[in-house]
Amino acid sequence: MSIGKTIVIVGHYGSGKTEFAANFTLFHRDAGHDTTLADLDIVNPYFRSRELQAQFEKRGIRVLSSNFETEHNLDTPALAAGLYACFQPGATVNIVDVGGDPVGARVLARYAHYLRNREYDMWMVINANRPQTAHPAETQRLLEQIEQISHLKINGLINNTHMLDETAPEDLLRGDALVRTLSASCGIPVKYTVCTRHLIPQAERLHVSGTLFPISLLLRPSWLS
Amino acid sequence: MAKVLMKGNEAMAEAAIQAGCQAFFGYPITPQSEIPEYFARELPKRGGLFLQAESELAAMNMVMGASASGARVMTSTSGPGYCLKLETLAAMTLTRLPAVVVVVMRSGPAFGTMKAAQEDYRMNGNGGYKVVTFAPSNLQEAAEMVYEAFDIADQYRNPVVVMADGMIGQMMEGVDYDKMPPKRTALPPKTWALHGRGARAGKKPQLLFLPDGMGHYGAKHYCETQLYPEIIRNETRVEITDVEDADIVLAAYGTAARMCKNVIRELQGTVRLGMIRPKTLWPFPYEAFEQIGPKCKAIVVPEINIIGQMIDDVRIASAGRWPAHHVGDSQNDFLTPNRIRDKVLAVWEGLQ
Numbered sequence: 001m002s003i004g005k006t007i008v009i010v011g012h013y014g015s016g017k018t019e020f021a022a023n024f025t026l027f028h029r030d031a032g033h034d035t036t037l038a039d040l041d042i043v044n045p046y047f048r049s050r051e052l053q054a055q056f057e058k059r060g061i062r063v064l065s066s067n068f069e070t071e072h073n074l075d076t077p078a079l080a081a082g083l084y085a086c087f088q089p090g091a092t093v094n095i096v097d098v099g100g101d102p103v104g105a106r107v108l109a110r111y112a113h114y115l116r117n118r119e120y121d122m123w124m125v126i127n128a129n130r131p132q133t134a135h136p137a138e139t140q141r142l143l144e145q146i147e148q149i150s151h152l153k154i155n156g157l158i159n160n161t162h163m164l165d166e167t168a169p170e171d172l173l174r175g176d177a178l179v180r181t182l183s184a185s186c187g188i189p190v191k192y193t194v195c196t197r198h199l200i201p202q203a204e205r206l207h208v209s210g211t212l213f214p215i216s217l218l219l220r221p222s223w224l225s
Numbered sequence: 226m227a228k229v230l231m232k233g234n235e236a237m238a239e240a241a242i243q244a245g246c247q248a249f250f251g252y253p254i255t256p257q258s259e260i261p262e263y264f265a266r267e268l269p270k271r272g273g274l275f276l277q278a279e280s281e282l283a284a285m286n287m288v289m290g291a292s293a294s295g296a297r298v299m300t301s302t303s304g305p306g307y308c309l310k311l312e313t314l315a316a317m318t319l320t321r322l323p324a325v326v327v328v329v330m331r332s333g334p335a336f337g338t339m340k341a342a343q344e345d346y347r348m349n350g351n352g353g354y355k356v357v358t359f360a361p362s363n364l365q366e367a368a369e370m371v372y373e374a375f376d377i378a379d380q381y382r383n384p385v386v387v388m389a390d391g392m393i394g395q396m397m398e399g400v401d402y403d404k405m406p407p408k409r410t411a412l413p414p415k416t417w418a419l420h421g422r423g424a425r426a427g428k429k430p431q432l433l434f435l436p437d438g439m440g441h442y443g444a445k446h447y448c449e450t451q452l453y454p455e456i457i458r459n460e461t462r463v464e465i466t467d468v469e470d471a472d473i474v475l476a477a478y479g480t481a482a483r484m485c486k487n488v489i490r491e492l493q494g495t496v497r498l499g500m501i502r503p504k505t506l507w508p509f510p511y512e513a514f515e516q517i518g519p520k521c522k523a524i525v526v527p528e529i530n531i532i533g534q535m536i537d538d539v540r541i542a543s544a545g546r547w548p549a550h551h552v553g554d555s556q557n558d559f560l561t562p563n564r565i566r567d568k569v570l571a572v573w574e575g576l577q
Binding site: 013014044045046047127129130131134162163164166222223224 | 228229230231232235239255256259331339341391392395396397398399483484486487561562
C-alpha cells in the first residue's frame with residue numbers, strides 16, 4: 001500500500017524519470033489519494049516536474065520544488081523547505097522526482113536520514129535505448145553509484161525503454177531483457193514496464209516483467225513530435 | 226550502430242568525438258553543461274584530452290593553443306560565455322586557426338535566465354571576420370553539423386560555430402551515428418602546426434600565422450575578398466519548402482522552425498504556407514528568397530526572442546518585395562506554435 005509512503009524515482013538522465021513520476025502521480029490522484037509530487041531536480045534546466053505545477057494543482061495535487069526558480073527561472077539549485085514534508089510519515093502519497101545520474105541523486109543524501117528507519121520505495125527508471133544504460137554491467141554500476149551517493153537503497157526497477165514516436169515492441173523486449181538480467185544479478189524486482197497508452201494492446205502480448213504501466217507524455221511539447 | 230536516444234548536448238559531444246576531436250576545453254554553463262560532462266567521461270577513454278579551465282577566457286585560449294599545435298579541438302558554451310570567447314575567436318580567424326565552438330543559447334542579456342532563446346544571432350567579435358555558423362533544428366542534424374564542422378574548419382582554416390537554442394541542447398531524440406555526412410577528403414595538411422623545437426630542424430618556427438609573403442592587412446584582405454566569398458559559395462545551407470506557390474512564407478531556424486512545421490500542418494486548407502529554414506546563419510541563404518513565387522504577400526519570421534534578430538537578414542533578402550512580420554516571446558511566455566499560428570492568421574486576414 002502506498003499511502004503515507006515516499007516513493008523516490010531515480011535513474012540515468014534522459015531515462016524518462018519525470019514522465020514516469022508525473023504519470024504515477026496522476027495514477028495515485030485518480031485513485032483518490034492525497035498526492036504530492038516533489039521535484040528534487042536541481043541539475044536540469046528544462047522538462048522538470050515543476051513545469052506541471054499549475055496543471056497539477058488544478059487537480060488537487062501538491063507540487064513542491066524550489067521557491068526561487070518557479071518564479072524567476074534562475075539557475076539557483078535551491079530547494080523549498082516544504083520538501084521535508086515528503087519524507088515524513090503522514091497520510092499522503094509522496095512521489096519524489098530526482099535529478100538524473102549520481103550527480104542528480106546527491107541531493108537525496110540531505111533527506112536520507114528521514115527515510116532510513118521507515119518503509120520507503122526507491123525505483124530506478126531504465127531506458128535501454130540510452131547508450132549509458134544499454135548493458136547490464138554499466139546499468140548496475142550506475143545503480144550502485146546512485147545508492148552510494150544518495151545513502152538510500154533501490155528496491156524496484158522500471159523498464160521505460162522507448163524511442164519516442166518510433167517505439168516498437170522490440171524496444172520493450174530489449175529493455176525487458178536488460179532489467180531481467182539486472183534483477184537477477186542484484187536481486188531487485190522489476191516493478192513496472194512503462195509504455196505510452198497506444199502501445200498497450202501490443203505490449204500486453206509480450207509478457208514483459210512487472211506490471212504494465214501506461215503513460216501519456218506530459219512534459220514533451222506536442223510540437224516536438 | 227543502431228539509433229540511440231540522446232539528449233541534444235550529448236548528441237553533439239558524441240558527434241565531435243566521432244569526428245576526431247582530440248581535445249576539449251570548456252567551462253560549465255547552463256544549458257550546455259552536459260557537453261563538457263560527456264567529454265569528461267568519454268574523451269579520456271577514447272584517447273583525447275578533456276580539461277575544465279578556470280574560465281571561458283582560459284578555455285578559449287587553450288583551444289587556440291591546441292589548434293596551433295594541429296589538434297582537432299572544440300569548446301562549448303552559452304551566451305555569457307560566448308561573449309568572453311569572442312576575442313580569441315576573432316584572433317583565431319586572423320591567425321587562421323580551425324576549431325569548433327558550440328553555443329547553446331539561453332535568454333540574456335548577460336546571465337539573464339535559463340530560458341531557451343535565439344538571442345545571439347548577431348553576436349560577433351571585432352574586426353569584420355566571418356565564421357560558418359550552423360543552426361540545427363533536430364538532434365540528428367545537430368550531430369551531423371558538429372561532425373561536419375571539424376572538416377569545414379580544417380578545409381578553410383577558419384573556426385566554425387554551431388549555434389543551437391537551449392531546447393536543442395536539452396531535448397531528447399533518436400540519433401543514428403551511421404548517417405553522419407561523408408568525411409571530406411583532400412583536406413590541406415597542417416604544415417603550419419607547431420610540433421615543438423625538435424621538429425624545427427634549425428628552420429624558422431613552423432607556425433606561420435599569415436600566408437607566406439602577406440602582411441597583416443594583406444591576410445585580412447585575402448579573407449574578406451577571397452576566402453569568405455568561397456565559403457559563401459560552398460557552404461550556404463538552407464531547407465526550402467513549398468515557397469513557389471505560398472501565400473505566406475515562414476522564415477525560421479532551430480526550434481522556431483520546428484514549431485513552424487506544426488503550424489504549416491495545422492493551417493493546411495486555410496492558408497498556403499511555405500518555409501525557408503536557414504541551416505547556416507552565416508552564410509545566410511539570401512538566394513533562397515528568389516524562389517518565392519508571385520502569390521506570396523508576406524513573410525512571417527518566428528524567433529525565440531522579443532523583437533527579432535534574423536528578421537533583419539530576411540528584410541535584406543526580401544529587398545522590399547514582401548513585408549516581414551516578427552512573432553516571438555510574449556511578456557510571460559516563450560514562443561509557441563499557437564502564437565505563430567495566430568500571427569499568421571492575423572497577417573492573412575489583414576491581406577484579405
